[in-house]
Amino acid sequence: MTFFYSLHIKKTKQFLLLVSLSFFTALLLFTQNLLSIPVFLEKESPKAIYKGENGIALTFDIGWGDEKAEKILQTLIRHKVKATFFLSGSWAERHPDLVKKMEKHHFEIGLLGYNYVDYTSMEKEEVKKDLLKAQEVFKKLQIEKIKLMRAPTGHFNKQVLKIADEMNLTYVHWSVDTNDWRNPGTSLILSKVKEAKNGDILFMHASDSAKQTNAALPQIVETTRSAGKLVTVSELIANGEVETKLIP
Template identity: 75%
Template sequence: MTFFYALHAKKTKQVLLLLSVAFFTALLLFTQNSTSIPVFSQKDSPKAIYKGEKGIALTFNIAWGDKKAAQILQTLIRHKTKATFFLSGSWAERHPDLVKKMEEHHFEIGLLGYNYVDYPSMTKEEIKKDLLKAQEVFKKLQIENVKLMRAPTGYFNEEALNAAKEMNLTYVHWSIDTKDWKNPGADQIIKKTAEAKNGDIILMHASDSVKQTNSALPHIIKATQSKGKLVTASELLSNGEVKTQSIQ
């Protein structure tokens, strides 16, 4: 019996040790995942913003087509909702009437480059050239103070962030991707945005490839408004601390 108790105590200690290790490992992983991390490890490297602190920002990328953009714009106007549109310069050039309408109704406008190109495959100077071309379009349309940007394809690297920094632009990513361009069904788009909470930046699209975004939008607006104030991306970034995340 003495041997049994000694053996039992030894096993108990081993189990407790394993449980302790598992607990502290889980705690460490949770802490790491909950902390804001710079995009690149260098202290002074440029950063991409993926989250704010107060409010929820609806953002839309547009690169082609006008039918869905017009519908979505009208839905936002009808619901008196703030939003930020990231527009490609080539699209804005072809649809100046819609750009003007966005401006008239006080929607925020950001750059989505000029051409639909992949920034990680380009040099910093090539990226700046694409962004400058887009800026020229907005100047001609008398759209001033465009300070936000995204990469046309959504993919970016340090060269893109350095280009943004040198041009006094803020790179805005997102914390919730609805993947509405896949047309998964309005219910799935609504379900994805139901995860939103204060500080989140929601990515949607208003190009003609999205077939279900506009029908989902009234539900999204109602749900997000109940969780926090809907704001532009710039307002979200100025309402408190912003968060950055590393590129995987």
């Protein structure tokens, strides 16, 4: 009787050991398969860069106007400031002299499409056509190797990011919006700028709608310089880690 009882216990232990091994083997295989799913089934989606790590980037959008852009450009040159201009193709076509001046003084140039249109309300081919038209303008002006873009109205979605990626362009958003186009007064523009920290991308305008930006610019430069080194967007991206926005 004792022999039978001992044999029963031994077989039970063997059975439990076999079950345990089978369970852990199955768990290991399941975990490996689970970890491999993202690699094979999902490619990382394109993202919009809105922040960097080392430096502060001043960015200016220009879509129209004949007066403010030149004054802002002169102020930046006088203060020996690096900045990035996002230019619409239609504006660049009408102001080739200012575009050349930007290039001469080593300002960075990014695309702002050709027309002032909302990319989020357009079909993919229409968006691509607008960007290609803008690229053609800059090619004629012998401004090449443009790698950055921003949507004309600032509005973007997953489709816009995908198009940028397909065209080998980096979509650039911003982390500090000065709201200068609303012309709220230089003190309010500066209060927004004072929020800027190392790594931020500031959003401003050099179109004629921004009537107070140039008046505030010397103080903007002084304030941002005290918070971090002023760099172009490309330099900000190259200087370290970047923060991005993913559109679902």
